[in-house]
Amino acid sequence: MQILLTNDDGIRAPGIEALHAQLTGSEAHPDPLGDVFTVAPMNVQSATSHGITYHAPLMTRATKINGHDAVAVDGRPADCSKLALTNLWPERYGDGRRPDLVISGMNAGANCGINVIYSGTVAAAIEAAFLGVPSIAVSLHLDRELDADRPHPDYDRAAAVARRVIDQLIAGGLPGAHEILSINIPATGRLRDDAEVVVCPMNTHAMVDQFDERHTPHGERYFWSAGNGLAFHGADEGTDVPELMAGKVTVTPLSFDMTNHAKVSFWRDRLA
Secondary structure, X not given: OEEEEEOOOOOOOHHHHHHHHHHHOOOOOOOOOOEEEEEEEOOOOOOOOOOOOOOOOOOEXXXXXXXXXXXXXXXXXXXXXXXHHHHHHHHHHOOOOOOOEEEEEEEEOOOOOOHHHHOHHHHHHHXXXXXXXXXXXXXXXXXXXXXXXXXXXXXXXXXXXXXXXXXHHHOOOOOOOOOEEEEEEOOOOOXXXXXXXXXXXXXXXXEOOOEEEEEOOOOOEEEEEOOOOOOEOOXXXXXXXXXXXXXXXXXXXXXXXXXXXXXXXXXXXXXX
């Protein structure tokens, strides 16, 4: 199997390095999942959602990740998927070739609830699905309190769990050409190597936004986002937020069709 790996935290982020190691063979999973080619942003692109670059060139730089060939792109996560599938992958593997699977992550931070909408990690996966390649987004919940006894989250352990879950998900066959799966791994402070895996919908309650008001030395007012990104006005039972906080690995099938199909007939009748 041939896999395109990308992310939104940048090509040097510990999450993508850890996941790459698990996909290409490790002590926990000695058998490679496949041939992995990485195309990821040069710099951090968190929360850039599905932004793409039209009015500037996309500069690239050949590099390595864990000793394997990779390409860094001076663009956003969706740019990476677009450029990889349109130019870089055929250049490397031959005209008309596509990867069998795109994996985006492992993100430093959960992409549960409506964070899915803001996430560059998820956007890279969705862009691949737009273009007809099945995709999986992988995100790790970071919890300052649970991980306080560690200098850094245990990305290697989290990536090993992610690899186990990916293996389970594709054991019966890859997702369809336009399918997206979003995996969220619990914070390593509560993560069990045999953590339960649940398939669940995303929580759709709004986040509790907070902004600190500050002033420049010249007295000009500005605001700095101070929310933690995982405080919501509500969390419905059985959705990804409470399940993740309970220490479960969540899997959410996503769709890029934003049509409210239940209301199509209503608005047709209104205009009749």
